[in-house]
Amino acid sequence: MQKLMMRYLLISTFFCLFLSCKSYQIPDAVEVENTLPVVQNQYFSDASLDYVYKTHIEIYGNDMSGIFIVKRMNDSIHRMVLTTDFGNKLLDFEISKNTFKVNYVFDKLDKKIILNTLRDDFRTLLQVNNKVLKKYNRNNETIYRTENNQYYYIDLITNNLNKIIKTNKRKEKVIFTFNSKKTTFAENISIQHHNIKLKIEFNQIIN
Amino acid sequence: MKTKLLLLTILLCSFKISTQEIKMSAQEIAKFKETVESQSKSIKTIKTDFVQIKHMDFLTKDIESSGKLNFKVPNTLSWQYTKPYQYSIIFKNNKVYINDQGKKSTVDAKSKIFEKINKLIVGSVSGNMFDDKEFDISYFKTKQHYIAKLIPKTAAIKKMIKQIDLYFPLKENTVSEVKLIESSGDYTKITFKNKILNAKIDDAVFTN
Structure with missing residues (x-):
């Protein structure tokens, strides 16, 4: 009995190890030679525009809504502000690839x-x-x-960026979905987390 | 050419004078407060349209929204945005009812901070918020307006809002414009238009 137990443990450990070592793979995808040095996400790339979206945030069963405002300040930095529907600021960040500056954060979010x-x-x-x-x-x-x-998913027919999937090497962590008619503007965007209960949605405000 | 320049200078100067803010005297302040307070005592309801401008220095354009506001004493308030999207918030019986493009929710507003925010909104609309315990207040006048500038004393409010400017047209005694200034200098400006005092307001307006 003990022997059997040992064997079972050994097999399951081995099996677990094998499974957990398996890195993230895109189903049915075939690796091909890459010639593109840089993939672009152009949805917030025009420095002459103010991007304004209506926002919904679902976090652990709580609903929040507000307005998301983004401006590309220069080649590397974006300024982004989240306000309530009344216009009070909740967040005000400056973000680049390597830098992060908090200009303002509402007390309750300051964690x-x-x-x-x-x-x-x-x-x-x-x-x-x-x-x-x-x-x-x-x-x-x-x-x-x-x-x-x-992982950046580009539609071959429209050339639009449809999805960005962030993985933690093995599993999908966060999925960014873009709904767009052209490569430079997304009407709807959603950010869905898989390891925590967080979903953020942005919808174009039509005047 | 010289005359033109002179004319322009005079024109600019006179413009400057008309918008120039002069500090009100103690006597003027007392009279102004008395008028506003007695007027606000006679207010039972307020019905008005509003235009809201959000100014942030880093943006190319201000963000504009507009809607309708209904107020009933003592503290029932419906704040309804109709442009660019439908969003309404109703303050009633210590509760906040939100209707976000058809999605309804209710928040308990019994917390101290919410009470203060509620008082602030109601006060901004009616004009009766000369509360020296809550604010350091200074008074100015221009050719068009009396202006009350309120600096919050509560730390929690202060972190969100550096200063509130209330504009009262000289011939009216209620607020026509509210400017909420953040510590960064960015501001929200709300202008009231087509204001009607003491009109009958259907209770349905305050139902989510």
């Missing part, structure tokens, strides 16, 4: 775990140029793997 999560999300959302490491093909999509285990 390290919240700020770090939002910093990482907004950095991925706003970053225009992303260095490509690998390229994959799947049906009508090209998928670029970039630094920090991020």
Whole structure:
């Protein structure tokens, strides 16, 4: 009996090890040779525009709503502000690939775990140029793997960026979905977390 | 050419004078406060349209929204945005009812800070917020307005709002414009238009 138990344990340990070592793989995708040095997310790239979206945030069963405002300040920095529907500021950040400056944060949101999560999300959302490491093909999509285990899904017909998937090497962590008619503007954006109960949605405000 | 320049200078100077803020005397302040307070005592309801401008220095354009506001004494308030999207918030019986493009929710507003915010909003609309315990207040006048500048004393409010400017047209005794200035200098400006005092307001307006 003990022997059997040992064997079982050994097998399951081995099995677990094997499973957990398996790195993230895109189903049905084929790796191809990459020639593109940089993949672009152009949805927040025009420095002459003020990007304004209506925002909904669902966090652990709590609902929040407000307005999300973004401006590209220069080649590397985006300024982003989240306000309530009344216009009171909740967050005011300046984000680049390597820097993060908090100009303002509403007291109740001033917690390290919240700020770090939002910093990482907004950095991925706003970053225009992303260095490509690998390229994959799947049906009508090209998928670029970039630094920090991020995958950019480009529609081959429209050339639009449809999705960014952030992984923690093995599993999908955060999925950014873009709904767009052209490569430079997304009407709707959603950020869905898989390891925590957080979902952020942005919808274009039509005047 | 010289005359033109002179004319322009005079024109600019006179413009400057008309918007120039002069500190009110103690006597003027006392009279002004008395008028506003007695007027606000006679207010049972307020019905008005509003235009809201959010100014942030880093943006190219200000963000504009507009809607309708209804107020009933002592503290029932409906603040309804109709442009660029539908969003309404109703303060009633220590509760806040929100309707966000059809999605309804209710928040308990019994917390101290919420009470203060509620008082602030109601006070801004009616003009009766010369509360020396809550604010350091200074009074100015221009050719068009009396202006009350309120600096919050509560730390929690102060962190959100550096100063509130209330504009009263010289011939009216209620607020026509509210400017909420953040510590960064960015501000929200709310202008009231088509204001009607003491009109009958249907209770449905205050129902989510």
